[in-house]
Amino acid sequence: MTARERGFLLLTSPLGDPNRKPLSVAQFRTLADRAEKMDQPMEDRELCAADLMKLGYDMQMAERIVCLLEGNAALQRYVSRGRQLDCIPVTRVSQAYPYAVRKRLGLDAPGCLWAKGDLNILSSQTISLVGSRDIMSNNRIFAEMAGYEAARQGITLVSGDARGADRAAQEACLASGGKVICVVADELYKYPIRKNVLYLSEDSYDLPFSSQRALSRNRVIHALGYLTLVAQCTAGAGGTWDGTTRNLRNGWSPVFCFDDGSAASLELQQLGATLLKTEQLSNMAALQPDIQKLI
16 A cells, blocks of 8 residues: 555544544545645655644644544554455555546545455446435336346446345346446445445445435445436435435536436436436447547
8 A cells, every 4th residue: 555545544534433533525625635735745754733734724633634644553453454354445546446436526536435346347337326215116127227238238337235226226237247336335344245246435344324424425326437327316305316416516427317207307307417218228328429538
């Protein structure tokens, strides 16, 4: 692990310690932005509080950042335990870090994605699928067909492993011999190794589920695919609506929503999504012909 990779982990991960307070995404973004403007990078010595104060931090925040960077012993223990559980860190400066996430999310991209499974799947062509947990029958068929067609067309399916649309699509894809990336919102280490499945978790491998983690990981799901399919959502409520509308505002990936006649699908269309019939899944490349500009 390089010094830059260690720095990302030290600043963005609790390292299994509930009392450790890493930087938030916004705080990390600010630090990265200010560090790029330093007159001289710190190459021959450690960053100190005085350096950070020159970047505009007060003493309290400067000391907090320095304290985080001094946690090398805790980092070594945490990474070692993770490897024993088959969990591997992929920091934003690691070669394996998905380019689409870095490009689309910019400084809002997670400092680290912990991975469990075949890392080679990260380099494959991908589409994302999101949808409600309590899914209706026609919408379930759409999700399952998306998974089946992704496998048939040699495209990796990205989803969140939640009950409902996510798992319907994932299992259909795997049953058809395809590959799946699951961006989970709970303890990564508890997932068993499965053929053709890569599990990802933002910032930690041992944090339990929380609503905040579930909402936060949605941006990773949307950014990983060259397009995002929405199987079902509820207008104005829920994680699928929140993640999809954020995608449409920020342009992370083109959004295609199942044309089920619902108020939610019509509202998403007004916001910039394209409505899609199930039969149109048979040629996903035709949905976005110029794929290379999107990945």
